[in-house]
Amino acid sequence: MRSPTSTGTSQAWAALGADASLLDRVSYGGPSGGLPARLPVMELARSTVAVCSLAAAELTSVRTGRPVPRVRVDDEAVATAFLSDRLVRLDGRAWSTFAPLSRFWRASDGWVRTHANYPHHRARLLAALGVSGDAREDVAHSVAGAIAERTAREVEETVYAAGGLAVAARGPEEWAGSEQGVLVAGQPLLTTARIDDAPGRVLGDAALPCAGLRVLDLTRVLAGPVATRTLALLGADVLRIDAPQLPESQEAHNDTGMGKRSTTLDLGDATDRRIFEELLREADVVVIGYRPGALDRFGLAPDTLAERRPGLVIAQLSAWGRYGPWHERRGFDSLVQVATGIAELEGSADAPGALPAQALDHGTGYLLAAAVLRALTEQQRTGGSQLVRSALTQTAHWLVHGLASAPGGEGGFDAGRRLTETDSPMGRLRYALPPVSYEGGPVDWGRPPGVWGRDAPVWIGV
Template identity: 85%
Template sequence: MDSPIFAGTSQAWAALGADSSLLDRVSYGGPSGGLPARLPVMELARATVAVCSLAAAELTSVRTGRPVPRVRVDDESVSTAFLSDRLVRVDGRAWSTFASLSRFWRAADGSVRTHANYPHHRARLLTALGVPEDAGEEAVAGAIAERTALVVEETVYAAGGLAVAARSPEEWAKSEQGVLVTGQPLLTTARVDDAPNRVLRDAALPCAGLRVLDLTRVLAGPVATRTLALLGADVLRIDAPQLPESQEAHNDTGMGKRSTTLDLGDATGRRIFEELLDEAHVVVTGYRPGALDRFGLTPEALGERRPGLVIAQLSAWGCYGPWHERRGFDSLVQVATGIAELEGSPDALGALPAQALDHGTGYLLAAGVLRALTEQHRTGGTRLIRLALTQTAHWLVHDLAPAPGEDDIFDAGRWLTETDSPMGRLRHALPPVSYEGSPVNWARPPGLWGTDAAVWGGA
């Protein structure tokens, strides 16, 4: 395991608290030029998919009583999956992953990146900048150019929008939030009580018979839960009816799942949610820390109501420090942590070749859930897994090294397939998570977002 190609896998597997002797079950291959970057993005991608695949193989062994299946990670498949949101098509039509006001801007003393894909975020951005609702890019550019980058950041966040001043890696490392991120592990896992062991019956798929409540939004959380769906879980995504969602994004990340809307602030919606929770085995949340607390969705409250749950929490900035309540997305984390400067320059900021922090964190999250299920089978307990995009970013910048042999040969077409869906003929990436005997595709395509019944599958 001394080769650089194994280093990231070893680091992530250790962070998951897993048995290092299982790493010899993993091998790699395939063209590796699909994610060209200055930073070791390919190593992040292959490592996160590798540990997710190995965790699935380990749980398969637990459920079947057979040896842990071998894992083969194909770099070309991994690269295609990390680009899945850009490669998805419906009847040949592509979609733009970023709205016109989600981009870099020049401020009076530097650069800012905004995120305005959702209508409510766009409206808050314009309000904070004091420009009309129908304002175009020119008006926004003028308003930002009059302010310093930090003033734009603070003003927009105060209005509930999203804007981040570009920082160098050194500036981020010296900031209060950056200092705290440096002291964090890649992810955290914890046993929070002494709930009895969960006896998992014999099953070919590692997540067969398990029910997952998916309270996540673009992009890392849905990547994780579509992976659990691939592995046999009954995944029900729940969104608030008042929050808009992109059907185009759901076409990519809704594979294998069902999707419904429930207003947890409404008595009826809350009752239905509690009934679903009574039969759930896993709860995955992807909102800002504290955003769901008023609904009794803290780990402590969930553990009391449903002992033996696996609870996985994902955030952009972490559950600590002055930024813990801030909204965030992959593109904004890249700008804050200095990745945008490392991939470009101070005068011409760049970006990673994919939303790699999102995708990588998504596979780590799925791996964390799978490992928690394995540990529950062995020793019981309600389990808590926490991840943050900034912690994945720190790993990418400071701990990973590029593996040798990366080249420019890349053909995504070998890892794309088509299927009929309620939206039309859907082209999508095949899953990169693979081990001997694993499923090669999802059992069902995504449906129309928010239109499924709020019941578990088969009910």
């Protein structure tokens, strides 16, 4: 077993505003080697899981009145969990995490990465580039030709203006000198705040830290669902809500829907809106993963939420941050890697590279879950509605500039040791076991994912 100290864990725990004396409850071990990279990806992974586990242990102590349980972070479990979206299988079948048009392309002066996993993003990309998308055409060839005729920045601006996703590859220095990069560098890893004096819900004695809590999950791939999947592991009733006009990938839900239920509501429809308001009145936590301001018209800004449901814990996640010229842009882990210089640092002279996992997504997800758990702990002490915020770019900045490489564990990495199977409504599901662990804590989710969007929009027991 390695030393019970980690610079990354200490940094993240401090960012959460937590008691540093609790860090001696954490130890590390297990075989590593599952996330090889030039940047300290394994340290990011183990640190984010460590603080999430410790925050769960702390809240358990608050609810039971017993000492904070010990936490052991296992590198093999952590690495496997960070690869969960690539390791999930349904009846033995794998799925591709990236669609054919989600990739790097060579522009006239550099590289561009696009994201077109969802049909509406694919359509907007093709429209912006003037490519028809006719099934009889070689669409990838046409996209390559259209991008090759433009500069990388021209492709970025043209596609974003059309509502699509494309980002020009930048070096770390170029990003650091940009307006958005300067603003990101000035932000903490995450932020937490008490936004009013409303009394928080008093949590009774319970074996699981989130037992009896109700979480509205308004997130999409991948960081937000990882956070809410973790809250479900810890006992929360998590109800994911999506708009019916924005269908989700069932394959993605097979990974991130563990322990949760899923329904669809159109907040622009009067009947669905009433149902949502009824759910909100009984909610304890709301997690929002859409672009900043995208849901404000539905009364989902933090201050408005807190007025309608005093004592709420509100968690907000964004790709680029809630500030600066990029704050309204859509974004995903792969695009943040390209913009912030990570792709260049992990690449070669011939082409950009990528991290060995969607580590910004997974790491930010565990950080966000940790922030929610700490907000619940602070709420027991001081009350008040609580607001926590995180961004993929802030996690990226921490990875590039804040973390130092740490030694790995002993022995070889074998993801198979941290995989298990269960029956689900879709078939036989293989999935990664949760890495969040503490003495007496849960070792698996209480239920498999279901068919996306098919659950009733009600809380369990109502």
